[in-house]
Amino acid sequence: MARIDLDNIRHAYMANPAGDEDYALKKVHHTFVDGGAYALLGPSGCGKTTLLNIISGLLRPSEGQILFDKRDVTDLPTEARNIAQVFQFPVVYDTMTVYDNLAFPLRNRGVAEDVVDKRVREIITMIGLEERARRKAQGLTADEKQKISLGRGLARADVNAILFDEPLTVIDPHMKWELRTQLKELHRRFGYTMVYVTHDQTEALTFADNVVVMYEGEIVQIGTPEELFERPRHTFVGYFIGSPGMNLLPAAVDGAMVRIGSQTLKLPGRAGALDAGRVELGIRPEFVRLGREGMPVSITKVEDIGRKKIVRAELEGETIAAVIDEDTEVPAEPHVVFDPARLNLYANSWRVELERGA
Numbered sequence: 621m622a623r624i625d626l627d628n629i630r631h632a633y634m635a636n637p638a639g640d641e642d643y644a645l646k647k648v649h650h651t652f653v654d655g656g657a658y659a660l661l662g663p664s665g666c667g668k669t670t671l672l673n674i675i676s677g678l679l680r681p682s683e684g685q686i687l688f689d690k691r692d693v694t695d696l697p698t699e700a701r702n703i704a705q706v707f708q709f710p711v712v713y714d715t716m717t718v719y720d721n722l723a724f725p726l727r728n729r730g731v732a733e734d735v736v737d738k739r740v741r742e743i744i745t746m747i748g749l750e751e752r753a754r755r756k757a758q759g760l761t762a763d764e765k766q767k768i769s770l771g772r773g774l775a776r777a778d779v780n781a782i783l784f785d786e787p788l789t790v791i792d793p794h795m796k797w798e799l800r801t802q803l804k805e806l807h808r809r810f811g812y813t814m815v816y817v818t819h820d821q822t823e824a825l826t827f828a829d830n831v832v833v834m835y836e837g838e839i840v841q842i843g844t845p846e847e848l849f850e851r852p853r854h855t856f857v858g859y860f861i862g863s864p865g866m867n868l869l870p871a872a873v874d875g876a877m878v879r880i881g882s883q884t885l886k887l888p889g890r891a892g893a894l895d896a897g898r899v900e901l902g903i904r905p906e907f908v909r910l911g912r913e914g915m916p917v918s919i920t921k922v923e924d925i926g927r928k929k930i931v932r933a934e935l936e937g938e939t940i941a942a943v944i945d946e947d948t949e950v951p952a953e954p955h956v957v958f959d960p961a962r963l964n965l966y967a968n969s970w971r972v973e974l975e976r977g978a
């Protein structure tokens with residue numbers, strides 16, 4: 621498998637792009653390490669497929685270079701990049717059996733038949749199609765056909781990378797979970813470099829060690845699920861990851877103190893000089909404590925979500941959410957306290973590193 625370097629990539633679909641807004645990818649400069657499992661996560665239109673197509677060679681970037689193990693492949697077509705791809709909808713040979721479909725990429729490379737057989741049997745078990753092995757793909761359900769596509773993508777161990785573009789869209793919800801778990805297990809066993817496009821945060825967070833969050837043509841953060849939860853680098857990551865997303869409140873900051881409306885709180889460190897612009901305080905709903913002390917709020921809604929409750933409230937004219945245990949009582953005169961260690965500060969949407977020990 622290979623390390624993939626995206627070296628100052630930009631892409632515009634239009635001729636003669638002028639400003640940043642004309643680029644579907646504004647600037648991407650990142651490395652996918654050899655053997656890493658990455659999920660590209662973001663809302664529709666943020667540039668995930670564009671980036672994946674640049675890696676696979678379906679698209680040549682307007683600017684920048686793409687390197688596989690430090691070798692420039694920017695001008696190489698897909699066939700010359702030695703990658704496996706799994707798309708959103710099944711790509712199978714209807715007249716071939718399930719077994720032959722899975723064997724195809726291996727036989728194509730002249731792999732010995734006994735090796736082919738061992739590998740195909742392994743994959744057929746993984747995708748749960750043992751009983752269909754000798755049947756023609758024609759007549760199988762869309763779900764089963766997509767499992768074959770997925771299996772074909774995993775058949776060869778000598779590819780540089782395996783790229784997945786929303787591969788589980790047509791798979792039923794229960795099987796989705798199972799296939800995701802198996803993909804993760806295969807990654808652990810064989811150390812593939814995998815890039816997996818999805819707009820579903822559960823899918824991204826359960827599949828990948830590293831989640832690449834994209835927003836408006838940029839990578840705003842690459843991190844483990846924990847990092848994205850605890851230290852979102854950008855306000856978009858804060859509210860896109862998590863359910864409900866991070867509370868973001870307009871704020872004014874002075875050293876280690878931050879003001880929201882008439883309330884003043886202490887930050888876990890000092891903020892250096894900030895450029896003028898929008899300053900926001902971020903706190904995850906899980907770290908908002910509801911009780912009789914702290915900042916007064918008025919409650920607008922309480923939703924039961926099983927073992928927890930989501931409380932929606934107004935604080936200093938802003939709407940916030942708190943996630944509390946189901947048996948926590950909502951007091952008559954409610955107040956909230958923010959866990960000071962969990963406060964994040966944002967200037968113009970980007971996280972401000974606080975100077976600790978101040």
Ligand SMILES: Nc1ncnc2c1ncn2[C@@H]1O[C@H](COP(=O)(O)OP(=O)(O)OP(=O)(O)O)[C@@H](O)[C@H]1O
Nearest residue numbers: 633634644662663664665666667668669670671819
């Ligand atoms: N062939 C194309 N020609 C012109 N514009 C395009 C083309 N393909 C994509 N775009 C535009 O580029 C931007 C990024 O699209 P892209 O398909 O990469 O996003 P995405 O994150 O994969 O979205 P989705 O999840 O909906 O597939 C969008 O504004 C889209 O309209």
